[in-house]
Amino acid sequence: MSQVEKQLADTKAQIESEIPDDISVTDVKYEGPELVIYTRHPKEFAQDGDLVRRLASKLRKRITVRPHPDVLSKPKEARAKIEDIIPDDAGVADLDFHEDTGEVVIEAEKPGMVIGRRGSTLREITQEVGWTPEVVRTPPIESSTVSNVRNFLKQEREERRDILERVGRTIHREEMADEQWVRITTLGCCREVGRASFILNTAETRILIDCGDKPGAEGEVPYLQVPEALGAGAQNLDAVVLTHAHLDHSALIPLLFKYGYDGPIYCTEPTRDLMGLLTLDYLDVASKEGRTPPYESAQVREAIKHTIPLEYGDVTDIAPDVKLTFHNAGHILGSAVSHFHIGDGLYNVCFSGDIHYDDTRLFNGAVNDFPRVETLVMESTYGGRNDYQTDQEDSERKLIEVINETYENDGKVLIPAFAVGRSQEIMMVLEEAMRTDKIPEMPVHLDGMIWEATAIHTTYPEYLRDELRDRIFHEDENPFLADQFNHIDGGEDERQEVADGGPCIVLSTSGMMTGGPIMSWLRHLGTEENSTLTFVGYQAQGTLGRRIQNGWDEIPVQDPRDRSRKSTISLRMGVEVVDGFSGHADRQGLENFVKTMNPRPEKVLCVHGDERSVQDFSSALYHDYNMRTFAPKNLETFRFK
Amino acid sequence: MSQVEKQLADTKAQIESEIPDDISVTDVKYEGPELVIYTRHPKEFAQDGDLVRRLASKLRKRITVRPHPDVLSKPKEARAKIEDIIPDDAGVADLDFHEDTGEVVIEAEKPGMVIGRRGSTLREITQEVGWTPEVVRTPPIESSTVSNVRNFLKQEREERRDILERVGRTIHREEMADEQWVRITTLGCCREVGRASFILNTAETRILIDCGDKPGAEGEVPYLQVPEALGAGAQNLDAVVLTHAHLDHSALIPLLFKYGYDGPIYCTEPTRDLMGLLTLDYLDVASKEGRTPPYESAQVREAIKHTIPLEYGDVTDIAPDVKLTFHNAGHILGSAVSHFHIGDGLYNVCFSGDIHYDDTRLFNGAVNDFPRVETLVMESTYGGRNDYQTDQEDSERKLIEVINETYENDGKVLIPAFAVGRSQEIMMVLEEAMRTDKIPEMPVHLDGMIWEATAIHTTYPEYLRDELRDRIFHEDENPFLADQFNHIDGGEDERQEVADGGPCIVLSTSGMMTGGPIMSWLRHLGTEENSTLTFVGYQAQGTLGRRIQNGWDEIPVQDPRDRSRKSTISLRMGVEVVDGFSGHADRQGLENFVKTMNPRPEKVLCVHGDERSVQDFSSALYHDYNMRTFAPKNLETFRFK
Numbered sequence A, B: 001m002s003q004v005e006k007q008l009a010d011t012k013a014q015i016e017s018e019i020p021d022d023i024s025v026t027d028v029k030y031e032g033p034e035l036v037i038y039t040r041h042p043k044e045f046a047q048d049g050d051l052v053r054r055l056a057s058k059l060r061k062r063i064t065v066r067p068h069p070d071v072l073s074k075p076k077e078a079r080a081k082i083e084d085i086i087p088d089d090a091g092v093a094d095l096d097f098h099e100d101t102g103e104v105v106i107e108a109e110k111p112g113m114v115i116g117r118r119g120s121t122l123r124e125i126t127q128e129v130g131w132t133p134e135v136v137r138t139p140p141i142e143s144s145t146v147s148n149v150r151n152f153l154k155q156e157r158e159e160r161r162d163i164l165e166r167v168g169r170t171i172h173r174e175e176m177a178d179e180q181w182v183r184i185t186t187l188g189c190c191r192e193v194g195r196a197s198f199i200l201n202t203a204e205t206r207i208l209i210d211c212g213d214k215p216g217a218e219g220e221v222p223y224l225q226v227p228e229a230l231g232a233g234a235q236n237l238d239a240v241v242l243t244h245a246h247l248d249h250s251a252l253i254p255l256l257f258k259y260g261y262d263g264p265i266y267c268t269e270p271t272r273d274l275m276g277l278l279t280l281d282y283l284d285v286a287s288k289e290g291r292t293p294p295y296e297s298a299q300v301r302e303a304i305k306h307t308i309p310l311e312y313g314d315v316t317d318i319a320p321d322v323k324l325t326f327h328n329a330g331h332i333l334g335s336a337v338s339h340f341h342i343g344d345g346l347y348n349v350c351f352s353g354d355i356h357y358d359d360t361r362l363f364n365g366a367v368n369d370f371p372r373v374e375t376l377v378m379e380s381t382y383g384g385r386n387d388y389q390t391d392q393e394d395s396e397r398k399l400i401e402v403i404n405e406t407y408e409n410d411g412k413v414l415i416p417a418f419a420v421g422r423s424q425e426i427m428m429v430l431e432e433a434m435r436t437d438k439i440p441e442m443p444v445h446l447d448g449m450i451w452e453a454t455a456i457h458t459t460y461p462e463y464l465r466d467e468l469r470d471r472i473f474h475e476d477e478n479p480f481l482a483d484q485f486n487h488i489d490g491g492e493d494e495r496q497e498v499a500d501g502g503p504c505i506v507l508s509t510s511g512m513m514t515g516g517p518i519m520s521w522l523r524h525l526g527t528e529e530n531s532t533l534t535f536v537g538y539q540a541q542g543t544l545g546r547r548i549q550n551g552w553d554e555i556p557v558q559d560p561r562d563r564s565r566k567s568t569i570s571l572r573m574g575v576e577v578v579d580g581f582s583g584h585a586d587r588q589g590l591e592n593f594v595k596t597m598n599p600r601p602e603k604v605l606c607v608h609g610d611e612r613s614v615q616d617f618s619s620a621l622y623h624d625y626n627m628r629t630f631a632p633k634n635l636e637t638f639r640f641k
C-alpha cells in the first residue's frame, strides 16, 4: 500500500467515524486539491446541510460528495425532477449527466436561482435524485471562447479526471525534506515590464508563478532554462500559478507543456478563458507577422485541460507544504493577488500580480488584507516618483467633452483600446453618459476582440464590481447589452458603412495601433478633419500610437483587401489624449496598497516596472514606511526562511 | 564528425602549418585542460626550446608533446641514457616508463636538477631518447599518503586517461547559450563557519567551489540538494574546485561521487594529498564515534582519481567560458585563492578561500594581485570589530617564555595542535629557538597525524615560503629533519616512556582536545604540577579545550587500551594560552587584503564567519572603502552580469 493509499484509507475511517452510521462511504479519492467522498447515501449526506462543512474543517480539506453509480436515478427521471425543482425564472438551458462521477452540469441564465439560498436548492436536487449538481452560467452575450472551452473540457473529461487524480496524489504526498526553507527566484520582469515569471521554492516544492512574454522584445523570454526553473526537468515543477491573463504574464504558459510539464495550472475561471483567447490570438499575430510561434494551439488546449480553477478566497492545498489563496486584484477580469501560506505557519508570501488599488467601474479595488504576510512581491509599473494619474472622474469628464465637441462637428470618435479590460471600462463610461444624457445617444461600434472579451466579462459577473454584477443579474439592466453597442462583424463592408454614416464612437484594437482593425479605421477616418482620434491608454515607445502622439501626420497604411497595396494618408483628424483609465494603480495607489496592507509585510520586492520605477518605489517604501525593500534583478534568488 | 573532432582536426592542421615541414603530427588529443600533440619527431620538437611556448600562445591552450609509440627507444636503453644525462646529485630514485603515452616518470630527491635551467635537461632527455619526462619529488620524509596516492594513480592510469579525455572534450565543447550571465549561489558557510560551498553558474557552465562539513554540527551539510547544485543531477556539474584541504572545505568532496558526479576536481597537488589524508581520517573518526559516515574510502579514491592538479599561476580552461587560476593563499599547504575569468572578459570572480595576509614562517602571504576582479567572495573568520590578533613575534616570545619556565621546573610542555598547518608553524618556531639558543635543546615529540602531515609539507617545498623552500632543498638544512623531532610511532609504550623521562615538548592532535592521542597525553601528564598545557589555536565552544580554558579541572578520561574503563583526573598542570599563530588573517589582515587588492573589486560577499563577524566586516568595507558589500545568507543567489 503506497503512502497515499494509506492516507486515503485513514481518511475514510475518520470520515466513517464522524458521520451517522446509516451513511455509507464507498470510496475516498483525491481530485486535484479536493477530497471526493463516494457514498450510497447521497441524499442522507445532503440532508444535513452542515455535515460537509464540519467534515471539511475537521479534515482541513476541501470536500465534494458524489453518489455511488449504483444509487443514481435514471437521467431521464432525474431530468424531469430537476426541472421541477428549479424555478422557471432560472432559465435552465442545458442538463448534462455524467454517469462516471454522478455529476449533473446545469447550465442556466441565472445560476443563483439554481443554487438557492446558501445552497438549499442544490441540496434539494441531490436529496431528490442522488446526482451531484454543478452549475454554470449561460453567457448573456454568446461567447465562442466560453463555449469552446466548455465543449473541449466535456470532450476531455476522462483524461482530465486522470490528471486531477494524479495531481491530487502529488499534492497530498508525504513531506520528504527534513529541513524547511523558502526561496524566490526572479525569472523575469525585474527592472523591466514584461516576461513576468517567478519561482517559489521550498525544501519540498517548486512553484512557477506566471510565464509571460515581453511585448516588443520577442527574444526576451523568462529565464526558464535555469536549474531552479525547468533546467532540472519540467517534471520537477509542482504547480503553475497564473495571476491574470495579460500576455506579459500568460503568453508562455502553453510553452511549458511543450517542455514536458504535465501538472496543474491554478487560476480563476475567467483567467483560464481569457488566457485561451489571448494566447490563441498571440499565435495568430505571430504567424501573421511571419514569426514562428514558440508553440501551437495544441499546447493552449493542454494548458486549459490542466487548469484547476479557484475562486477568490478559497484556501487550497497545492502541495504538501503550500496553501494558495487568490484575492481580487482589481486589474482585469479574474486577476488575482496570490497568497502562499507555506509550511503550516513557517512563512507567507504574497504576489500582487498587477493591481488596481481603487475601485473602478468594472472592479472592486485590490484586496490587501490577509491572515499573515511576511514578504510581498509587488508590481511597480507606475512606481516612479512622478507617476501620478489623473483621477478617473476628471478623465471621464474630459472624454465626454471630446465626444460632445466631435458630435457637434458632426464627426466620429475613434478610440484605440485593448480588448480586455480598458474597452469594457470605457463601454461602462459611455453607457452611463448616454443614459444620463451627458452625451447624445449614438452608436458605439466594437471592433476586434473587444466583443468577445466583453462576452467573457458577462459570463463571470461574480468577478465584477458589486453594483455592476447586480445590474448584469437583471437582463434588462445589463449595461453591456445596451442597444448602442454594435459588434462589427461584417468586416470592411460594415466599416465602410459606418464611415459613410453619421456621428458615432468606434472602439477598436489594437490598443497601441500596432496592427488589427484600428489600422483600417485609420484609413477610413484618418483624413476627416471633424473626427477625433482619442487615446485612453499608455502608448509604448516604438508604436504608431506613440508616434502619432508625438506629432507624426504622414501615416503608412495598407489596403486590408490587398495587403501589397501600400499608401500613405495625411492624418487630418484631431488627436486627443485622455489618461486616467489605466488598469494599473498609479504611484499613490501602489503606496496605499502597501501602507494600508494588513498585516504590514516585513519585506517588499519591487518588480514589474522599469529601472527608475522600481528604484523610486523601493526607496520610497524604505524611507517612508521603514520596510526592508529590494529592487531585484532577473535571475536572483532570495531566501526568506 | 562531432564538433570536438572537427575542432581537433582544425587544431592539427593549424599546428602543422606552424611547425617546420620535417616534424610530423600523428595525433592531437585533449587530456583534461591540456592539448596533447603526438609526433614521430619528438626530438626535433624538443630541439627548438621555444616551439611549444609559441604554439601554446598561438592556440591559447596548454600543450604537451608526446612521442608516437613507434619512435620510442627501448626502456632499457632509454634508462641508461637518462641516468647518464641527469647529474648524480639529483638523487634519482625511480624511472617509470609508460609505453602507452611515451611518458617516463622520474622520481628524484632534487627535481630541479632533473629539470635543468629553464627545462634544458628535460629537453635533452627527449632529444636523446624520445620519451617525455615527467618529474616528481622523493619525499624527504617518507610519507605513506604521498606514496599511496602515487601508487594508486599509477595503478588507475588507464581509467584516468579515459577520464581526462572525457573531461577535455567537455571543457572544449562548443558554447551553446545565446545569452551570458554569471551567478553565485551560497550553499553553506554564510553567517557561520563551516560547510563552505558555493555554486558558480554561467549560462553555459556550473561549477562547485568547496564542499565541506561543519565541525561539531554533523547534520548541517551544504545545501547540495537544491536545483542549482545537484538537485538537477550531478551530471550537470562541470567542475569542482577545492580551495584547500581543511575539512570545512573538503570533507564532503568524496560524497559527490556517491551522488553520481564523474567530473574533475581542480586543486593543487598538496591539497589533493592532504584531502586524501584528512577525509580518510574523517571516516575513521566518524566510525570510532559510532556515526555512519556519509561515504566510504572508495569515494575518497574516486576523488583522488578525478583530481586535476594545478599549480599557482597556471591559467587553465575548465569550461568553454571559464578559466581558473590558483594563487597562494598563505593559509595552509596548497591553499589557493581561486580566480575565475568568465566569458572571455565578461566577468571575473575571485574566491579568497581561507587566507593569511601576512607572511608566516611557513608561507608567503596571500596574493591579492589579479588581472581583473569585479566580485570578491571573501572569508571573514576574524572579521569582527575586535578580532585583532597578537603579532606572531610577540606570540613566539611568549611561547618561548612558557617553554623556558616549564623547563626550569623540570616539566613538560603539552601543545594540542591541528595536524595540518599550525603544527608545522610551531615546529619551525621551536627549531629556530633551539638553533639560536633561545630555548634549550630538548626532544619535540610529534603525535597523531602531525608527522605524516609534515612529510607531505616536505614533499612540496615549492608551496612553502621562499626561505624555507631553499633550506629544504639542502638536506642538511631542512628544518623538519632536525634531530629534536621525534615521531611517536610506538603507541602507549612510547608515550609512557616519554612521560617518565625528562623535560620535553609534545605536539599532539586533536587541536581542540575532542579526541585523538592528546587525550592519552592528558592522562599521562595532566596531574603533573610542573608541566604546562599550552593552547596555540582557537578552541571552539563545546570542546574540551574550551572547557579547560574556562577553568574545568576535573577531566573525564578513558584508558586507551580498554575503552570501557573510564575515570576522572584532576588537572594539575599549568594552563597557558598563546594566540597569534592562527592560519587565518585577523581583522587587520582581512582589511589589508581587500584594501590593497589590485584591482579593487566592485562587490564583496563576506562569508565564512559568524553572524557578527560578517556583518562587522561587511559594513566596515562599505563605510571605509566605499565598496558594495553583502553578508549573504545560505541559499541565496546573486547575479552579477
Ligand SMILES: [Zn+2]
Residues within 6 Å of the ligand: A244, A246, A331, A354
Ligand atoms: Zn496585467
Ligand SMILES: [Zn+2]
Residues within 6 Å of the ligand: A194, A196, A246, A248, A249, A354, A608
Ligand atoms: Zn503585467
Ligand SMILES: [Zn+2]
Residues within 6 Å of the ligand: A246, A354, A583, A584
Ligand atoms: Zn498590464
Ligand SMILES: [Zn+2]
Residues within 6 Å of the ligand: B244, B246, B331, B354
Ligand atoms: Zn581553512
Ligand SMILES: [Zn+2]
Residues within 6 Å of the ligand: B196, B246, B248, B249, B354, B608
Ligand atoms: Zn575554512
